[in-house]
Amino acid sequence: xxxxxxxxxxxxxxxxxxxxxxxxxxxxxxxxxxxxxxxxxxxxxxxxxxxxxxxxxxxxxxxxxxxxxxxxxxxxxxxxxxxxxxxxxxxxxxxxxxxxxxxxxxxxxxxxxxxxxxxxxxxxxxxxxxxxxxxxxxxxxxxxxxxxxxxxxxxxxxxxxxxxxxxxxxxxxxxxxxxxxxxxxxxxx
Amino acid sequence: xxxxxxxxxxxxxxxxxxxxxxxxxxxxxxxxxxxxxxxxxxxxxxxxxxxxxxxxxxxxxxxxxxxxxxxxxxxxxxxxxxxxxxxxxxxxxxxxxxxxxxxxxxxxxxxxxxxxxxxxxxxxxxxxxxxxxxxxxxxxxxxxxxxxxxxxxxxxxxxxxxxxxxxxxxxxxxxxxxxxxxxxxxxxxxxxxxxxxxxxxxxxxxxxxxxxxxxxxxxxxxxxxxxxxxxxxxxxxxxxxxxxxxxxxxxxxxx
Numbered sequence: 001x002x003x004x005x006x007x008x009x010x011x012x013x014x015x016x017x018x019x020x021x022x023x024x025x026x027x028x029x030x031x032x033x034x035x036x037x038x039x040x041x042x043x044x045x046x047x048x049x050x051x052x053x054x055x056x057x058x059x060x061x062x063x064x065x066x067x068x069x070x071x072x073x074x075x076x077x078x079x080x081x082x083x084x085x086x087x088x089x090x091x092x093x094x095x096x097x098x099x100x101x102x103x104x105x106x107x108x109x110x111x112x113x114x115x116x117x118x119x120x121x122x123x124x125x126x127x128x129x130x131x132x133x134x135x136x137x138x139x140x141x142x143x144x145x146x147x148x149x150x151x152x153x154x155x156x157x158x159x160x161x162x163x164x165x166x167x168x169x170x171x172x173x174x175x176x177x178x179x180x181x182x183x184x185x186x187x188x189x
Numbered sequence: 190x191x192x193x194x195x196x197x198x199x200x201x202x203x204x205x206x207x208x209x210x211x212x213x214x215x216x217x218x219x220x221x222x223x224x225x226x227x228x229x230x231x232x233x234x235x236x237x238x239x240x241x242x243x244x245x246x247x248x249x250x251x252x253x254x255x256x257x258x259x260x261x262x263x264x265x266x267x268x269x270x271x272x273x274x275x276x277x278x279x280x281x282x283x284x285x286x287x288x289x290x291x292x293x294x295x296x297x298x299x300x301x302x303x304x305x306x307x308x309x310x311x312x313x314x315x316x317x318x319x320x321x322x323x324x325x326x327x328x329x330x331x332x333x334x335x336x337x338x339x340x341x342x343x344x345x346x347x348x349x350x351x352x353x354x355x356x357x358x359x360x361x362x363x364x365x366x367x368x369x370x371x372x373x374x375x376x377x378x379x380x381x382x383x384x385x386x387x388x389x390x391x392x393x394x395x396x397x398x399x400x401x402x403x404x405x406x407x408x409x410x411x412x413x414x415x416x417x418x419x420x421x422x423x424x425x426x427x428x429x430x431x432x433x434x435x436x437x438x439x440x441x442x443x444x
Contacts, residue, residue, distance in 0.1 A: 048338055096338050097330065098244035099389040108369055149374030151367045 073113075074104050084110075085144075107150055115154040125150035197287065210442060239391065250314075250333035251383055252410035252438035253397065253416055254426055255306060257403035262305040270399030271309075276368035276382060278297060287358040287373075289381040292398055295444075307396065307405070310356040310381035311437030318348035318357065327378075333410070333438055334385055339377040348378055353430050354437075356380050383407075398422050408436060 008189045073080045075087070091105040102110040114132035115123050126147040133152070137144060146152075201233065209251055209321035269291045271277065279286035288310035294333025296302070296390045316335045326342035329335050337348075337357075349357045353397050357380040370386035410425040426440040 064192070092340060094244075096336070096340070097328070099239070099332070099388075100244055101241045101328065101389050103241075111369075145374075149364070149367065149372040149377070151369050151372070153366075155369040 085087075105144060108155070111152060112154045113152075123153045190200075200260060237340075237390070241390075243331040245330055247331045248401070248411060249331075250410045251312065251388065252333070252408065252417060252436065252440065253383075253394075254420055254424075254440050255277075255408045255440055256406070256442045257304050257306045258443035259402040260305050260307065261402055262294065262303070262400070263306075266401055267307050267396035267397050270395040271381070274395035275371040275382075276373070278364070278368070285359075285361045287360055287379065289356075289358070306441060306444070308354060308356070308429075309396075310352075310383075311354050311435070311439045311441070312381075312383065313438070314436035315434070317351040317353070317358070317433075317435065321347040321351040323347065330385075332388075335378065335380075335382050335427065336382055336385065337379055339372065339374065339379070342377040344376040344378060346378060353433060353435075354388060424444045 069104065078118075080087075087105040088110070091100075091102075092107070094100040096107070110133070116130045116132055118124050118128065124130050129135055131152060133144075133146070145170065168173050210388075225434065233419070259276060265367050268288070268290050272279075275289065277287050277289060290307050292305060293308045294303060294305050296304075312333055312335050314333070316329055318329070318335065319329055322328075323345060324340045324341050324343055326340075327348045344359065346359055348356075349359060359378050360373060360375050360377060367373055384392075384396075387394060393407050397405040406417050406420055408415040410418060410421075412418060424442050426442045427435050427444050428440055429437075
């Protein structure tokens with residue numbers, strides 16, 4: 001729409017400007033026209049970027065538990081959404097070459113925490129759409145191959161009960177317990 | 190993590206010479222403490238158990254002594270333990286199935302003496318597999334373990350050609366339900382890791398603990414007080430293909 005309007009308004013303003021400028025600096029009408037078009041495109045793209053790219057994506061898959069609003073991931077959720085791959089990659093090199101096996105940014109811990117269960121209370125693999133990693137990667141059209149080598153299911157000894165599991169405790173309850181601990185701890189100090 | 194960050198920040202503030210002096214003092218103090226503790230602690234467990242956030246150290250070099258006179262013919266406890274511990278599943282095709290440790294029977298043609306021994310990655314000091322790797326996937330850790338970084342392995346198999354011990358395998362088929370601590374997948378080369386996930390937590394490789402005959406002794410070659418070093422001082426041991434001067438970390442007794 002804006003470009004159509006521009007074309008209609010073009011002849012008048014174009015003649016005015018060209019008569020003034022052309023004498024002194026020898027700017028051809030064609031280059032002036034090109035500049036106008038480019039600037040229009042530029043402003044247009046900024047406007048659209050504002051509305052589409054910089055706003056949070058809609059209908060993203062929701063993470064189950066341990067990454068809810070009440071119980072955050074190892075970093076703020078916004079940071080994790082954009083940078084989780086960098087954390088994991090950094091940790092991967094540290095572990096592979098230096099033998100550093102902290103769990104904070106390890107892929108193993110991602111899987112152990114973000115496990116999802118199917119209706120039979122079995123942990124789903126990355127081939128299932130419900131899988132935490134796959135759900136989002138499919139949405140974002142990302143094709144990563146972590147799980148060609150890494151197991152996409154959690155380690156049974158480490159796994160915590162999740163929604164759908166009979167022993168699951170709501171993370172909100174856990175949070176309240178934690179907060180209670182913190183407040184009592186703070187009071188005693 | 191937080192601890193590490195604050196530590197490095199602290200170091201930056203200190204002048205360089207001061208820093209070096211501190212590090213030297215720490216080393217001396219550490220060595221002194223190690224000597225004092227050595228007789229009581231180090232014989233009991235794998236020495237230098239590091240915490241999860243510590244990097245591996247060059248001061249350690251892991252190695253193994255295999256007593257072939259104890260190794261029973263027909264016994265494959267170590268092979269089974271390795272397959273079980275690292276989730277090495279086969280497809281009943283010995284030609285292409287992955288094997289990190291295999292039993293080898295050798296016969297002296299002149300005397301007729303038959304010896305059975307387990308053969309795995311020898312964790313060379315100068316590993317030819319690392320020399321030939323075009324991507325840097327094949328590498329040697331500071332603590333002497335030779336590993337494949339499967340994230341950057343392209344599966345060209347040059348390392349398999351270069352290894353004189355035939356220690357490496359190529360994963361030909363899709364792998365599922367891997368062990369969480371031993372990721373492995375189609376299209377990469379792999380070999381014995383000395384159970385690196387266990388080592389990093391101060392435990393021994395599964396083959397050494399599984400050996401019913403007590404024929405595999407694992408330890409730190411650089412630590413003169415380790416059980417391995419002491420045994421190596423007393424008994425005569427050989428390296429396989431010592432003529433290649435690769436200085437393998439695995440040595441054999443009674444060959």
